Amino acid sequence: MPKISNLFFKTAVLFLIVGIGMGLQMSISENHNVIGAHAHVNLLGWVSSAIFGVYYALNPAKAERRLALVHYAVYTTGVVFMSMALYLLLQGNTAVTPVVAVSSLIVVAGVLIFAWTVFAPENLALRRSARAV
Ligand code: HEM
Numbered sequence: 001m002p003k004i005s006n007l008f009f010k011t012a013v014l015f016l017i018v019g020i021g022m023g024l025q026m027s028i029s030e031n032h033n034v035i036g037a038h039a040h041v042n043l044l045g046w047v048s049s050a051i052f053g054v055y056y057a058l059n060p061a062k063a064e065r066r067l068a069l070v071h072y073a074v075y076t077t078g079v080v081f082m083s084m085a086l087y088l089l090l091q092g093n094t095a096v097t098p099v100v101a102v103s104s105l106i107v108v109a110g111v112l113i114f115a116w117t118v119f120a121p122e123n124l125a126l127r128r129s130a131r132a133v
Contacts, residue, residue, distance in 0.1 A: 002063035004072060008053030011076055015045025015083075022087070037087035044079045044107060052114065062117055071117060075110025078103050 019042035026032045052071070056063035081103035085096040 002056050002060055004063045004068045005053040005057040007072055008049045008056065011072075012046050012049035012053060015041050015049060015079070018083070019046055034087055034090045036090055037083055040086060041079075041083045045083065049076070049079075055114075055118070059122070061122060062120070065117070067113065067117055071110060071113040074106060074113060078106030078108075078110050082107055 019038055022034055022038040022041060026034060026038060052075070056068055062068060081099060085099035085103055088096045089100055
């Protein structure tokens with residue numbers, strides 16, 4: 001498996017543990033106030049990161065591009081900050097609203113990098129990885 005897929009899967013599992021933790025917290029406390037943070041950690045963090053990992057495993061040439069690492073760094077940073085800030089916001093800390101806004105835009109940037117990667121021709125990725133050898 002390409003390194004980048006491994007990285008995405010390890011990160012995805014950490015998000016799943018945090019997301020499930022929030023779900024358990026809501027269930028046990030019978031207070032569902034952080035439902036938005038729980039859903040986003042699970043879907044942006046666990047599900048989407050795992051799908052990115054699968055994509056790069058199926059496209060090893062694209063996995064070798066430096067852009068894959070940029071995608072990982074930008075997207076993961078965005079989701080980490082967005083999850084933490086959303087969690088605090090839903091607990092009533094309105095001061096973190098700008099952090100939610102900025103981190104959401106970082107997540108969007110990560111998604112756009114992924115879209116660029118998906119639409120880039122396969123042979124371009126192959127040429128670049130051949131040059132790197
Ligand atoms: C042990 C694991 C989990 C527990 C205990 C848990 C618990 C909860 C609870 C208590 C709610 C609030 C329900 C409500 O107020 O209507 C919720 C909502 C939600 N959960 Fe989880 N959850 C778990 C795993 C997951 C996973 C793995 C995902 C996604 C991959 C997920 C996605 C969602 C979504 C999208 C909502 C919002 C549903 C809605 O608004 O109707 N959950 N969860």
